[in-house]
Amino acid sequence: MTAAVVTETRAGVRPGDPRRAMVALAKAEAVRLLRHPVTIAGILLFVGTQLYGWLSAGSDHYPVLQYEDWSKQFTALLTLGGAALVAVNLAALRAHRHGTTAVFDTLVLPAPWRAGAFLLSVLPYSAVVAVLTGGRIGLLAAVPGAAGRPNPFELALYPAAVLLLGAVGVLLARWLRAAIVAPLLLMGLTAVTFAGALPSTPGATWLRWLLPVALEEPPMPLPVDLMARPAGRHLVYVLGLVALVAVAVLAVTGARGRRLTAAGAAGLSVAVLAGSAQFLPMSDAVRAARSTAAERPAEVQTCRRIDQVTYCAFDGFSSWIGGWDGVVRGVLRGAPDDRARQPLVVRQRMSTVDLYADGESSRSAEQAAAAAAAWRRVDARAGTPDAVTVGTRWGDGRSAITFAGLVAYQVVVGRGGPDGSQLCGARGVLVAWLAGQATPTAAAGLHEADATSWGALPFGDPQFPIGLSVPDREAAVALALLNRPAADVAQVVRRSWAELAAAKTSAERAGELFGVPVAPLPPEEERTVCGA
């Protein structure tokens, strides 16, 4: 008590000047919030996970900035926002927990002003959050392989969501006076956010965007002009909610008046208007840009030629060409020189159709073939009929082995865009080996795909209608070859290329050439159809 009186005197607060006393209290509480163990733990968890992801990616780091800007919002909501909710709630409950609420009534500062101080105390912390998340995107943008550009509205949502949760912490402390409510709200928010992310939840789209953070993921990262997340309207909606919660805090603590009512009405109308504006249909410009990118990608792409290979990337993605070229050179290194010197076109493609969500993953062979033919027609219209497809994810083993597999297929078979069927015999062995030996990342991706698949090793983005798979029998030979020195295997491959790349050569013959035992064919009923 004495300490409190002394502090306020030192701050030069005169009786009857609640504003300055409120600011003084807000400053003291802001410092306590910043050094609260929960806040520090939240910051360490957020920064730690980002640093771990950063360090484990190493030089293989190809962030898409318009994806990175929003994709960590939920993590930040739980760690940084959860810390604000819990720490502010505990601070605002301090007097209640220590049984000293009544004593505070003797102080100069009335209850609404004290509650206002707790609301203000969240501001410096949310500024810290803005610096942390802004710094994170700044560092990602400085990576040589960074693609695209971040959306400032998405970035501003991080501090806004933290501000919202902090304000809710004060509201809960003043309204329900129990420490258990804040963590339970956080768990409830986690469960509801996940429910909103599931496509099978009824009204998932609505639910998702009415929460502080919307987990709405396009099936793959998209070029900037194709993004349709209503980021700006969502930010305004969350800010409206902040205003609404702040007014509720003041009202619960006994503040009344015309200005408060007006502020409450303004907050409510902003939240309702911006909240419903989020559900406006996608703008015509974005719709047109999406259809152009899907059907006439050449119009929005820049092409660059490195030796005999032409790379066409969407605007903003040309920083990835070097990475793609590394894989292409890796595959060509294993092929004989005359085959490796032939021209090759690599075209980046995207799709906004979610093959999983639409239940199309169980398509019939005819449908798959038709979809692959339509995919190839887009390449043909662009003047590059046998272009190798590369997606909008890069830097991980999966994307590397997918691309390496398609390049190897093009080099061995000489035809672009396989329709997802199986490649059997010596060709299967050759494609799997060429892809796996391309780069260390591709090799890691091959082993990962081997560990998570059964029956056949897939090479292809499941969201694209094209791809191929190599049956386990052939893949086992390729995996055995990958354990040998690449130069030795390459010598055999160069010598017997014509035989290995012929459609009729069997897996047994390939095993003979390499000196690797081949497993016997499975019984008739377990065999799969080879067609690629």
Next chain:
Amino acid sequence: MRRVSARVLVLLLAPTVRATRWGAFLAAAGVGLAIVVVPAATTTMLTAEDLVALLRVAAVCGALGAGFLLDDPAARSTATMPTPRPVRHAARAGVILPAVAVWWALVLGVTVAGAEEGIGATLPIGGVTAEAAALGAVALMVAAVRLRGSRAAGVRADGGVAAFPALLVLVMAATVLPRGLALFVSPDSPEWTGAHGRWVVLLAVALAGSFWASVEPTRPLRTPFR
């Protein structure tokens, strides 16, 4: 002495039920139950992985509430009682464990019954129960350690207020652990057994910590009248 304690323990159960502050636990148990009841009541198609995630969120809710069950506003006045503190804590445990067990059985029952297309039978109930037990034990341990520390310092404190932030931080940290140390793994992951070995270790450590914190912290008597 030991037989007396055992008899006292039985006598203590009913008063302990009355003295325990149930509000926070009941609120937490209610939220935990609601988290599994809502998806079970609707026809939303959830995979085994989704259901395990829901069970985990419910388990965290229960553990958050359980941390408050050791709180006792009269704790300072009972330090001088002839009934030793481990016995009083055992009485608390004797009240808490059945309540938590009944609630968890209810959560599991609702989840299994509400799962679509026979997924309920494939749920790894034992493993998730081990996780829930470890989380609850950690909450009780932090609360007990906090109460012991405050007793030693001679101030009044609530165990739950220390336990729930610690538990939240633990859960958040557990979700971001790298592979090889992971605690929350998917039910079809090959790491499931290894992760549950780690859960059991956590449970054992938390139980040992709780036992340690149950012993009355005594200091050598220092009186001014020597």
